[in-house]
Amino acid sequence: MIIKPKVRGFVCVTAHPEGCAAHVQEWIDYVKAQPSIQGGPKKVLVIGSSTGYGLASRLSLAFGARAATLGVFFERPSEEGRPATPGWYNTIAFTKAARADGLYARNIMGDAFSDEIKAQTIDAIKADLGQVDLVVYSLASPRRTHPKTGAVHKSCLKPLGAPYTNKTVDTDKGIVSSITIEPADEAEVADTVAVMGGEDWELWIDALRAAGVLAPGAQSLAYSYIGPEVTWPIYQNGTIGMAKNDLSRAAKAIDAKLSPSGGRAFISVNKALVTQASSAIPVVPLYISILYKVMKAAGLHEGCIEQMHRLFATQVYNGHTPTFDEAGRVRIDDLEMRPEIQAAVAALWPTITTENLESETDIAGYRTEFLKLFGFGLNGVNYDAETEPHIPLI
């Protein structure tokens, strides 16, 4: 099958297996070029391990600290005439490379919100690892079937209280327009908290503890975002922000459970980056396009792999302990939030139009990164050649 990108709105419905493998290899090469992480975890469970920050976490710790990794994710396999989703191919590429390097890597494909996948994961830990010393929780999902009630909760990205109007960009067509988003009702807030809040993270930790598969001193972390005021109505003060507040609540509750044995749980606030999850948020892709322009010009740009490697190498391991902000979070978004970076973004924001989008923002870099998520635009891959889309998971 010859596979080309097919972009529909904020998703690409195709993915290229060799391109995804080349993308994973770029990340491995980055990690291998850094000094190794000392005192890192030996056995790591990553929930949401196939793309974005979760994949970058898994890969940093495998190749940077030689950790054994167990990954949990939910991806769609290939079908007749249709490639699999990128995380499927990423996971195969990661696993092959890790095993070739003598590293343990095992994968569990299925709904992490379910009791069944939690049980399968615990069985895998018992069989192969005994216990894990780090649990990374990096799920981003549009829906969750609640394991106890069976209710299906759908998350939404809406402001609270009043409609929110701002600029947004159609990243595919390059059109800057004004968007008004109506506020969420109470049920939508509750649903978004049910999907993206902390309850499932707590259920995971409770299940792992009850099964005795958390090592003494085990740590757990989850990821959040704050960003600039221009995005607050839709992010920090919107439905997703309420879910992230609940994630912070869960971090404290989990921390209280892990700290008696010398462990800890905390949230890392990460930089805004192009991922499948962030491309779906109104306004944010325009912000990212401007931010990339400003951060690249300042020599401060980082992608997922640089962010996660820096998190583990400078905040968690290598003899470091985390530096927490006033709310107890690690701020690996520190470079994004520097006053001079935010001032430059804020100055550009009102001036951006469809006409100057290409010259004044890094929309080109946004598009390149977006296509890379699906394995397109990687050096050394022949996109005109036949490629095998049906690859079994390993």
Ligand SMILES: NC(=O)c1ccc[n+]([C@@H]2O[C@H](COP(=O)([O-])OP(=O)(O)OC[C@H]3O[C@@H](n4cnc5c(N)ncnc54)[C@H](O)[C@@H]3O)[C@@H](O)[C@H]2O)c1
């Ligand atoms: N992208 C950003 O700009 C950004 C910034 C800061 C924080 N974050 C946070 O980082 C975390 C990860 O987001 P991302 O951007 O890397 O997202 P992503 O879409 O790249 O990755 C999501 C992962 O979750 C997995 N997943 C989704 N539903 C699942 C399910 N039901 N069962 C099992 N696995 C499932 C996917 O397979 C994938 O591995 C989120 O908490 C997000 O809010 C993202």
